[in-house]
Structures are given as C-alpha cells and as structure tokens.
Amino acid sequence: MPFLSESVNEGTVSWQAQLGEMVYEGDWLLDVSTNKVDMTVDSPVAGVLIEICVADDETAQVGETLGVIGPAGSAPLTVE
Numbered sequence: 001m002p003f004l005s006e007s008v009n010e011g012t013v014s015w016q017a018q019l020g021e022m023v024y025e026g027d028w029l030l031d032v033s034t035n036k037v038d039m040t041v042d043s044p045v046a047g048v049l050i051e052i053c054v055a056d057d058e059t060a061q062v063g064e065t066l067g068v069i070g071p072a073g074s075a076p077l078t079v080e
Helices: none
Strands: 010-015 028-033 038-042 047-052 059-061 067-070 077-079
Touching: none
Parallel strands: none
Antiparallel strands: 010 028, 010 059, 028 038, 047 067, 067 077
C-alpha cells in the first residue's frame, strides 16, 4: 500500500480491476480508504492482474503488497 502521510498507517482496499484482467499503465486499479483520505491507485504498468494479495474490504498496512501485475514477457511487478 502506498505511503500517504506520517499519520496514516493502514487503509481499506476496494479493487476496480478484476483478477486475470488486462490493465494498462494509468488505468484505475483500486481505491484505498483511510480515516483521513480516500484515494485511487492507478496501474504503474500494462499487464495482467495475476494476483490479488489484499481482497476487497480488507485492511492493508502501508508498504504491504496489494496485488501483482504480470507484464507480457517480463517478471511480475508488485503493486504496493
């Protein structure tokens, strides 16, 4: 999960992309809701969402892996 501020340590995840779906760089990937802010997280690369590590409505800690995008012909990229 991305760092948001010193006072925010965790957030609740809501996926917009589906497991196995092709996503493109800049696509809306997921939302993170905290007690202070709600934000969208865009895909950092194009590829296939091959793993969701934190499911919808679960809480994630800052720095925790949320999902994995597998770019075509490359090693998977972790989404934090």
